[in-house]
Amino acid sequence: MRDTKESRLLLVLLIAIAFALITVDIRGGRNSPVDGARQAAAAVFGPIENGMSTVVDPVGNAVSAVRDSGARHDRLARLEKQNATLKAKLGSNDRNRSRLAQLDKMLNIAAEGQYGIKGAQVIAIGSAQGFSWTITIDVGANDGIKRDMTVLNGNGLVGRVTTVGPDASTVLLANDPDFTVGTRMEGSDELGFASGQGDRPLRVELLNGKAEVKKGDRLVTFGSQADRPFVPGVPVGTVSSVDPSNGGLTRTLYVTPFVSFTKLDIVGVVVEAPKKDPRDEVLPAKPKPTPIPTVTVTVTPSASANTDANTGSDSGTDSSTDSGTNSGTDETDTNDQQQR
Numbered sequence: 001m002r003d004t005k006e007s008r009l010l011l012v013l014l015i016a017i018a019f020a021l022i023t024v025d026i027r028g029g030r031n032s033p034v035d036g037a038r039q040a041a042a043a044v045f046g047p048i049e050n051g052m053s054t055v056v057d058p059v060g061n062a063v064s065a066v067r068d069s070g071a072r073h074d075r076l077a078r079l080e081k082q083n084a085t086l087k088a089k090l091g092s093n094d095r096n097r098s099r100l101a102q103l104d105k106m107l108n109i110a111a112e113g114q115y116g117i118k119g120a121q122v123i124a125i126g127s128a129q130g131f132s133w134t135i136t137i138d139v140g141a142n143d144g145i146k147r148d149m150t151v152l153n154g155n156g157l158v159g160r161v162t163t164v165g166p167d168a169s170t171v172l173l174a175n176d177p178d179f180t181v182g183t184r185m186e187g188s189d190e191l192g193f194a195s196g197q198g199d200r201p202l203r204v205e206l207l208n209g210k211a212e213v214k215k216g217d218r219l220v221t222f223g224s225q226a227d228r229p230f231v232p233g234v235p236v237g238t239v240s241s242v243d244p245s246n247g248g249l250t251r252t253l254y255v256t257p258f259v260s261f262t263k264l265d266i267v268g269v270v271v272e273a274p275k276k277d278p279r280d281e282v283l284p285a286k287p288k289p290t291p292i293p294t295v296t297v298t299v300t301p302s303a304s305a306n307t308d309a310n311t312g313s314d315s316g317t318d319s320s321t322d323s324g325t326n327s328g329t330d331e332t333d334t335n336d337q338q339q340r
Helices: 005-031 035-113 303-339
Strands: 116-125 134-137 150-152 157-164 169-173 180-185 191-197 200-206 218-221 235-242 251-257 266-272
Touching (some): 035 116, 134 157, 134 266
Antiparallel strands (some): 116 134, 134 169, 150 157, 150 266, 157 169, 180 191, 180 218
16 A cells, blocks of 8 residues: 555544444443454454464474573583482492491401501502502601501501602502511411412411411411511411421411402501500401201101001910910810820
8 A cells, every 4th residue: 555645544544443442342341342243253363373373383382492402401411410420429428438347447456456557548559560569558757657567457467568758658568479477376376477479378387397277277467576567466367278298397378368459448557566465356256157957857657557566466466375275275185184
């Protein structure tokens, strides 16, 4: 439509009519005179509106999805980060529980043996050359650590300190071939020397070649002069086998150590020796032997066996009675004949 005077007048007229209809509709309320026209318009234009909505809504949803995708991605990334944090926390809790258990066990050994210890954590394993069994711990001279101090954990003897730095130290493990410690047998007090053999059991040479030793016997450290490098009473291991050869000057044993040298984490350096030898007090309690159940079998005779036994007894009685009667009768007849 061209912009003319007549078209402008028509537009103003239509606007005035629209306002008039709105005023009448509002004042009429539920009884509005234009209600019929509204329903007719809804009946005509309603299907058209629904059709347009069906076409337009997917497009609108797609636009909304694109608009909200950034927020959804951020939320997903945030949830994934929270899950990773929770998993790490759970793993950390498991590790902390394991360390607490190790520390508690080590403190029990220190209390039983009256050892003054400095707790430490293993931070490295092996030497630069890789020819020896060693570990590095996170305590050193600043913590009061000195060379040739005994190192233990909650299971027993770990090794001895060989090198000390300001904040770290090197420990030679008891299974190293260059490691030797004096030992004493539990109960019998037989003395010997244990040497490391790498991943094989410790080799122990008893000073008494005729000592009575059996599998399962246990050993502890004998101790050194001035308690360096070894304090007494630290559990060493259990006899796994005895060399059958006997009668020599010494006797050879093979001992499985209490400590697993491939699973070291929390250890303690003995910085104060006990006032007296704890002897066997630090050894764990021996496991009680499992009782072997005994089975007692009682034989109960069956009813048929009882019947047969009774029948046999009756037959024997009858035979004895008959024999006795016949024998008595025969003797009487013989006597009568003699009297005649």
